[in-house]
Amino acid sequence: MKEAKILLKDVVKTYKDQTVMFSIKYLELSQNLYFFTGQNGIGKSVFLRSICGIETFEEGTMKVNGEKILYLTDKSVGFNYLTVIENIELIHKLHGVVLNTENLTHIYGKKQLNVLARNASLGMQMKIGCSLLFIKDHWDIIVLDETLANIDKESRDIFYDLLDKRTSEGTCAIVVTHNELPSSNNLSYTKITMNKEGISIV
Template sequence: MVHIELQDVCKSFKGVPVFQHVNVMIEKGKTYGIMGPNGSGKSVFFKLICGFLKPDTGIVRVDGKEIGLNNRFPDHFGIIIERPGYISNKTGFQNLKELALIKNQIDDQKIRKTMERVGLDPDAKQKVKHYSLGMKQKLALAQAIMEDQQTLILDEPFNALDRTSVDNIRQMLLSFKTEGKTMLITSHNQEDIDILCDHVFEINQYTLQQIK
């Protein structure tokens, strides 16, 4: 079943093309790796899917609905793109609580369990401004999964994590695969892509070419 579709999508910035005539179909319940060097457009691709950017021409659809018309942002997406912003003088739990209040779908216990799952202590009094890069990455992962989002858009989810944390997050993502969640992942580590992804696309010559 097609979940996400890009149809003849073009995107440029100040006349410099990033994508030209991209046609991609993402199936529900599969995990996709998006590869390409820095600056190739991986984050732009994710932002187009999430409605953060509009294509110059072409159409992005999620579950058959065009993104950017009545459906500004897709529902039930958990997203890490670039570095999320947080309230620096609040704790990790307090930050996630603020985000959870937007939809008011989960309780404090769910937030606590999610923090523990990614390797953070929900009772820690440490402010986010004193977090290490790895801790901030875990907090980003927690916000992306805490509401049981069914589609995960994860731009470098293993960035700044130590080996133990990488293994933990890999196992978590593998469990999401068995649950039938749809995931799109970028990683500079080929091993992450090999272990997690059913299909792989590489950005080349302003388009996406399927290599697996």
């Protein structure tokens, strides 16, 4: 039986006016790859920020098994005045992990690494944070909130493969996407859907 990485019981999230945004009676997420779907504005991002400790639930209990959390959104983590490679080196240093530059050849052309982030395409910028997915045996929880939406399909498939590898090491990975879910027979994942009634696992 897989170990629970995130356990929620009777949690409630409300708006500032105390209107209930969503409530979840029970949810257990383990070392698995989850694709998180639901209409815009339903509360997916708020839910993910809450389980990552950026926001809080007003009611209920939450247990998170692990401290090394990688949380990326649909915004670039790079600095405009640094090159792509300088940003990648910086983010690895900030997370205390070692960069293997050979991995970058799978997602960047050689000339792309020396482009200033402000001149890079959105996809190139988003891959700066995603380069951390190459790190082995490190992450307890990975959350990608629309992070892969503007990345080319070839690179996106590479990141899906990396997520699959990380979950085999014991990571719980949650990916929010409005793209078509991957159809590869080699990729094992579970679908989570959020609606007004709460969250269901397919």
